[in-house]
Amino acid sequence: MTAAVLVQLRDVVKEFPVQSRAAFGGRSERLQAVAGVSLELRRGETLGLVGESGCGKSTLARCVVRLLDPNAGQVLFDGHDISTASHAELGPYRRRMQMIFQDPYGSLNPRRRVGSIIGDPFEIHGIGPAGERRRKVQDLMALVGLNPEHYNRFPADFSGGQRQRIGIARAIALRPELIVCDEPVSALDVSIQAQILNLLDELQGELGLTYLFISHDLSVVRHVSDRVAVMYLGRIAEVAPSAALYERARHPYTRALLSAVPAFDPDERRAHTSVLLTGDPPSPLDPPRGCRFHPRCPRAQSRCAAEEPQLIPRAGDGPEHTTACHFPLADGETLSTDAARSVTA
Amino acid sequence: MTGLPDAAPLLEVHDLAVSFNTPDGVLEAVRGVSFGLARGRTLGIVGESGSGKSVTTQSMVGLTRGARITGQALFEGRDLLALPAAELRAVRGRGIAMIFQSPLSSLHPLYTIGWQIAEMIRAHEPVSAAQARARAVELLGHVGIPRPERRVDDYPHQYSGGMLQRAVIAMAIALNPRILVADEPTTALDVTVQSQILRLLRRLQEEFGTAIIMITHDLGVIAETAHEVLVMYAGRAMEQAARESLLRTPRHPYTQGLLRSRPRLDAIGGRLVPIPGQPPSLVAPPRGCPFQERCEWSIDRCSSTPPPLVDVAGDGAAHRSACWLPERGGAP
């Protein structure tokens, strides 16, 4: 039986107004960063969200925690629709969901002391007498592996990895149920990444957290996630349990993405059939009709340009593995590129 | 020297050391690094923040202002570190070209791509504006930019990230340099674009015999592109070997730690084994082995004396590691 659903996204759309250029004439004036996404996040799991730049994953993350307001669709937290809630109504929900940011240097106010930053959640929600707060903050610092005596230091005195720990301490202060991690380790050195990933893993066990883990790094996502969703140009291309996605990806884009990851096991490299996607990801300003991936897809046919594929189980998969593709890859099938297609951007 | 084939080395660096004066003291960015590079080969320099990997190559071409540099960097027989500024400028661009992580910082936002490439060419060669422009179009086509005769008149903001990096590469190879230094060229790019760019560099190397120094923190990039690898940490060389040798049998605890702490696409969950602690400060760096405080096998000698690079040749190929316990090898 599937676990209880903590967050449900139904056809979420997020648009941004864009200056339309006269020369284009008739071009759409709104950029759809998220163009109709439906996902569910189950209690206690880690759902990985991968995609390249411009796919809308960060925008989607911000819609979940209501840092951005969706233009259409619904965001349900624990069954309650928070898509249009006002700032006041969101108050109690803010305590239950938090966010960790990518940039350890930008996510902390350089002019504030670390203890004060971590203590923010307590102050904002009026928790605990002021004297108690300091002790709580120091407990949090110890919990994430920081020295509690550095309470009065400024962020500049800490390294990137330590700053991320500060951000994590701030996020778990009020014992939220959901933490949205927006590329939490992308800006860190490799040897530090592992430390932070382990910390997040420990905390998940200790505090019963649910994670929405956003990253462009497939290896990291593979490691931390129970299920993975692949996003392309504002839509979800595929969702599957971690192992299934990496071993039996059905969507051509997922396959291409996986094959682009450098393999450093020498044996793996020999067996590596790298699929080359032509071109750069197109701009979300003027998305292709039908399946958004079809102009770059080696398997595209006329149906793909006309009809948008639904995100449903395909090729005999169970309900856990859904793919938005008219011609998904079957088990054991490899994706081959057209030999005549040139390698260009 | 690592894996040098029969050809005479294009570049030989001996005991390079670079330090800077900062208000907090002397920062020793590079502390005695040596390596060699031959025609048509790629040397991968891998390291994290503070390893000194970028400063190493920057100091060789005179991009480090106010630094104190010692050692030798012999490029085609001439010591770059002893050249007067004017001659060094001539070497930059023709002999050694550089591309950086952020293409936007190498390109002027207010001039067209074509103009910038043409200017670069005309600064070194006596050709007319029309000839230079034609060459620019040719180069853009060569690096895989579609419809180069039209894109040549575009401005940087009209190019996507991947295309910009290609344009920068075009500018770098315009004068057919013997060495191309690529400093984290794909770090800011999506993984699919990254693999295209790496392929492009490999193709150019095969075509023109350009030697490449690939600087990165990503072992995956190294795995895809490098022939020989130099692992740096806190300004020193930790391990030097041919790529296969390094990835198959890393001998230095730091390299082993790096490989172990990285999530793998084929791995199934489980705990990562991170390297505890963080890199040391480069102002008054530790006296002994810089990795000592984070190393699980350190002995007393490690904190007092820095270990020299010694041969630990496994499979016959040259493989050196700077560790007092060279037997500490084998599978990670």
Add this chain to the structure above:
Amino acid sequence: MSAVPRIRGRGPWELAFERLRRDRAAIASVITILFALVVALAAPMLAQLTGHSPIEQFTETGLSPTGIPVGPGREFWLGTDGLGRDVLVRIAYGTRISLLVGVLASGLAVLIGAIVGIAAGWHGGAVDTFLSRFMDVVLSLPFLVLALALAALVGPGLGVSIFLIAFFSWASVGRIVRAEARAIREREYVQAARALGAGSARIMFIEILPVVSATVIVYATLLIPSSIAFEATLSFLGLGVPPPTPTWGNMLTDAMAYYKVAWWLLLFPGAALLGITYAFNVLGDSVRDALDPRHDQTIGAAGGGVG
């Protein structure tokens, strides 16, 4: 980014202060300003010492038989003006006015500008539009006409001067602070505060204000010399502090009639004005350099490794 140095625990303010301390130009300007402060405070003592009050007219000893002011000498160290008043003592008292008006007007302008700027920058939308247009209007108002009108209405004076100067200065501060607040609004630490549920007031006060304070302080320091010059202008036009209270401005007005025969009437007040203005400008520049956010990173800019 780079390796972490041994944690030193010096906050950004302390670091800025240390940089300032090492700046020789800053030290020189601070000494000059302190000297002016001392002179201002000691003005009564100076009056006592010389035996001349700032408004007393010494027609016997201070003017030549033909009514020309007397030059610097034993009796009047810096000479006298057209009415036989001691220039030195008057300059000293004038320092008080200048410093007082300079600091108060600048402080008031910066306070109003910061509040309006932060509010406009943070809220955006209608609030921003309204406040921005308001600032535009203020910046377009003709200062002279308004100054004359106001002076005619309520009569010239110290308070009016301070108010006028602050009124014409706050909008430029406001614009700059608004631009900065808008940029800060997009920073991740502000997003983090919003995600935590912080309200507007808290974000403006606790997140944005500390960051814009660096700009505000620099602006305040640089606004002082222009306020002083502004005051001198007002006095020169007769719209400032009314005579017989000496201000450098009205001393320069008086000098207009006599400078051909009494160079000291132009030189000394002029030099005082120039000196103080210059000192504050230099200090402002040094403060700006000291507070430059690029200095606030750990060692990494020069060290190896990639950012």
